[in-house]
Amino acid sequence: MKKKLNVGLIGYGFMGRTHSNAYSQVNHFFDVPYEPVLQVVCGLEENVAKDFAEQWGYKSYTTDWHKVIEDDNIDQVDICVPNNMHAEIAIAAAKAGKNIICEKPLALNAAQAETMVDAIEKAGVPNLVSFNYRRVPAVTLAKMLIDEGRLGKIFHYRANFLQDWTISANVPQGGMATWRLDVKAAGSGVTGDLLAHCIDTAMWHNGQIDSVCAMTETFVKKRMHVETGKVEDVGIDDACTFICRFGNESLGNFESTRYARGHKSLYTFEINGEKASIAWDLHDLHRLSYFDHSDESIVRGWRSVHVTDGDMPYMDKWWVPGLQIGYEHTFVHQIADFLENLAEGKPASPSFREALATQYVCDAVLASAKDKEWKTVKKA
Amino acid sequence: MKKKLNVGLIGYGFMGRTHSNAYSQVNHFFDVPYEPVLQVVCGLEENVAKDFAEQWGYKSYTTDWHKVIEDDNIDQVDICVPNNMHAEIAIAAAKAGKNIICEKPLALNAAQAETMVDAIEKAGVPNLVSFNYRRVPAVTLAKMLIDEGRLGKIFHYRANFLQDWTISANVPQGGMATWRLDVKAAGSGVTGDLLAHCIDTAMWHNGQIDSVCAMTETFVKKRMHVETGKVEDVGIDDACTFICRFGNESLGNFESTRYARGHKSLYTFEINGEKASIAWDLHDLHRLSYFDHSDESIVRGWRSVHVTDGDMPYMDKWWVPGLQIGYEHTFVHQIADFLENLAEGKPASPSFREALATQYVCDAVLASAKDKEWKTVKKA
Amino acid sequence: MKKKLNVGLIGYGFMGRTHSNAYSQVNHFFDVPYEPVLQVVCGLEENVAKDFAEQWGYKSYTTDWHKVIEDDNIDQVDICVPNNMHAEIAIAAAKAGKNIICEKPLALNAAQAETMVDAIEKAGVPNLVSFNYRRVPAVTLAKMLIDEGRLGKIFHYRANFLQDWTISANVPQGGMATWRLDVKAAGSGVTGDLLAHCIDTAMWHNGQIDSVCAMTETFVKKRMHVETGKVEDVGIDDACTFICRFGNESLGNFESTRYARGHKSLYTFEINGEKASIAWDLHDLHRLSYFDHSDESIVRGWRSVHVTDGDMPYMDKWWVPGLQIGYEHTFVHQIADFLENLAEGKPASPSFREALATQYVCDAVLASAKDKEWKTVKKA
């Protein structure tokens, strides 16, 4: 008999849906020791919260997140609100002794993130930050291949996260759908939203980033603000490119933009090692490209690995070879791993502290772009 | 308030999982007028049925499918058992006035399928055969483009369904995992299992197939039978290729095999019209290839359309542009459409009668291969 | 010091250019024992022949092919005229004891081809039919891999040759540019023009084709004839699909059309063996796709081999890894091999006799389509 785990979700937007789906699906496909029970969803607008609760099977809804924290019946708080609210909620939840799952980036900036890590670690509560792309099976497979030493010494790590949805000057900032363009809600633009994913995966794959040199741009300088109704300065970075050094001396090259016409959500990485290379992209997330120099030369080439076989990460839980899974499954994997670790008393990853390390890189990137100079990255 | 729809599932194998998932997910993503309630699952082994019920939230389980049919509380019977049991169950369910969803192919052969269609139509019950690939968004988009006349006159329709999982002579026949290799359970090999999908989609896209000429092969002639424990003759077709004429005079070329080393489940089609062409493959199911001859010549080329935008079929229900869905979603779409039609009193598609048309093609294909001559296809 | 080889070229069209280029280039890249000397070019229109001679460095030109044959100074006759003139010229050249290179298909039909083979073999002259695609490095590499047994038992051979240049009803038949649409000049349509290439390569790779069943279509029934100025019936096949059995029991599937919108000259083949598979396409001719089932499962996938390294067929003669060659190089390879064989007194391949075998398949294909029944293929 599985143990019930009572969940309170705060935030009913895009991420609220992905997390709700994960809780709903995890026991259909994974044999985890807990059964998440969707107790309460919290959001700003009552009727939206009510509909969301009905759609996903939450037993109740509220518009006041404090009630979720104060509810002794709640075991786990799941934070899916804009970045500027992560800290207050997470710290309160930590004090209340809840398990915490928090969307990324952890905070508006590293200073704020540090207070969160302090609170979480003082409280000793299970915690995880939702850098979900680690759990794309192909991305997890890449990690396995690296850890097995198949690539040998790493020379290069390259990652891009390219979108094109904000090119029009008519896209507003602020509000439910476009808070990511409002610096007060988001903290930064593509750096916190997209590069944070790339950085998290890169450091997981390739270790600490030591120093960075970045360039940012805000192509559209003013946008209508949904909340004020006025045209206001845009405070976020529309695009950010940086070069860096990893602790293992490999060279990094990262770029993100929302002005790459033709790319909807193209997160790619490529890793070049002495013996082998790996490449991946989110637009075809179920494939891993792999080049093994030890292959016989006349038949050597990049292999397109269709990551759907039962011996590949997570894939024994789904369908049969050749049948791909999609985006939302990464969150199912994340919660499955979290629940496994919870039962075994092991920390989940990426933890708040790991997310702080990513935040340090983001902060260094933004500072570097502002000061036009190389910056050393603080260690978490 | 949504109307409850009580479902009885017969068969807890691979398809039992995909259908259960569809019932679980449909109301999370689609605003359909019914709430499916998973009442009972039926399967041969009691402990497996029990576990399955628990995993998917069925209220009860049974090992006797008659009980599902006889239960007045059940509104809808969902048939996910091997092909040789479809007819008896479907006919009984029709007589009992149940909605029926049946896995494909409809029957062991057309004669049997005719009796099923008779029963279903006499009973007038809502029905659908689970040719799920129609509801891959890219495949549905292809249908839209054809119906809008974008391709103009069709010259060619090509489809392949290539796998490689039975190359080893050690794969047995019969039993839970390999009944598809046992002619008594399956009726045929790749023709009914794989080509039936290609034929269903092709006739949906391109109309009736009038005549066929086929070639089949059974590469491994004898395999251990799981149920008898003896090495027995293999009665199925391991591979089948056929050429054909459509009613619109276009030329068809179809091939399926389980001996195409390197292809796990590569279902592809390509349609060449006077003005445009379309191609698709299941290994990257979220993409549609489209060539439009009216494009200016110096920038004309095959377009790789990432079918994830909100204006593409079904995709407004899922995530955001660039984030792909996977295989199981086709079943969610299928049940969503079925429930919509049910509320509106409209027939769902593909109906048993449409599946009979596919069966006629399959029968003609097998007969053609046997007699080594062209065969005319019976009309459903 | 290289031996001079005096060449007379008959036909100054598209193929006349590819052959002239091959003679010009062969000694720049290959260390062959002969130096071809471009003595004379022959074509119908004097001013065109004159210009062609000047452009390619032929010492003289003529409008009467008999003069080329009768010229004792000519060592080698190269036939690049429409198909209906191959036989007469080749037989005369054989009688005159010339080396003969002849464009494909060998003849209008097998009966005619037989007379050519008789003449050539009686005369004992060095001969080669220009099925140039064998000598794309990737295609040659495929042959090597098959011969080394890397694929194991072959199950399937599939080939397509898809074009789209005759879809418009305004394309005429006959004349210099469109004689391939005139059955009197070409003998057949896509069967002789395109499928002949596929069949030649397939039998080289996979052995004799024993029996075929085909379907053809002429989509545009009447076209203006350039020579008569009248709209006349079209006698060629616009499209042809056939299924077949090879002598090694593998299944073949071939298709060609000039009505595949979006494909300019897409010649593809795929070979599925027990242990490995190979695929190739002419649109990216410098790549070979290779799947090796013995690769470790978690990193197994189709390899995209960029056939530009020095250890790949012919590629030590060209540039450096990563730098591709193109279409015309196949003719350079062909003449290089021919000259090597000539010096060693060895027969070149494909010989007239091998081309006759291809012609037998083409004839069987056309007969099968006409009679709508399977046909056994005559052996050459």
Add this chain to the structure above:
Amino acid sequence: MKKKLNVGLIGYGFMGRTHSNAYSQVNHFFDVPYEPVLQVVCGLEENVAKDFAEQWGYKSYTTDWHKVIEDDNIDQVDICVPNNMHAEIAIAAAKAGKNIICEKPLALNAAQAETMVDAIEKAGVPNLVSFNYRRVPAVTLAKMLIDEGRLGKIFHYRANFLQDWTISANVPQGGMATWRLDVKAAGSGVTGDLLAHCIDTAMWHNGQIDSVCAMTETFVKKRMHVETGKVEDVGIDDACTFICRFGNESLGNFESTRYARGHKSLYTFEINGEKASIAWDLHDLHRLSYFDHSDESIVRGWRSVHVTDGDMPYMDKWWVPGLQIGYEHTFVHQIADFLENLAEGKPASPSFREALATQYVCDAVLASAKDKEWKTVKKA
């Protein structure tokens, strides 16, 4: 009657071959007003020069480049020697009033390049630097599309040039085959060899680069020197990444390395504009990827344009649609354009002055990497 143009080639290595081929082929395919006559080839080793002359049809050979310059019969000097010899030869040739074609990069550094530009411009001789990749038809097509305004405002320009041939520490430096690893002969590593190509194309496409920030690495610090026979420090950059700003405010990201396992010679670029994007890679040089946002949304996607049609740059001179050309053709196009311009008295491009602009970027890149700070680029 074409005018003869007497050519003296200095350097018989890889580039000597590509240039010789271009002179041999240009009149076979292009109707240019000059007929290049291969008068003399010059190289260090007499027997190699002799063989080269014989292979390519040079009338004579020499081991002393001064003789080429001093020969009044020579109209055009073509410089294909290592970078450290470009300046002296080019300046002498300019003084002698010869046309000059020089391999890239122009010089060891900008200071040296300035002296060359001074000499060339003072002499007023026709000149061209062999940045051949501009004349890949797909790359030229990209330039056309940009100049027609199809991309609108440019946001991003990205280019990579990735190789893997020097990963082994056993590769030596210096000598005929590996002078590119010897800083004295090459001036720099990947910056001058590979990034110079990317920079030339980028500035041609997208205008001046204003400022750069770079990072370089020498992975293998010591290598055997072919000429001294001793293990010596490696002075070149094995890898170089830089970010930059263009004059039009777009953001640039460039990377080159010889340590990208799996890439033989992967030169790629991608340009993102407001209305459209373009991407290309050298490994499939005959294709251009094009995304046009004005396409109807449901069929919008990256188009893979097979650049082989007669209305595409240079392609009316070659074969028929679908049949690709390769690497060496870029040099044929280059000499064809040069000769056209020569006849019309127009300057060719890229001129020595344009190559100096590229050299300024290279110098700024190397200085930036050394000083770890942003550098402003000098204007040519």
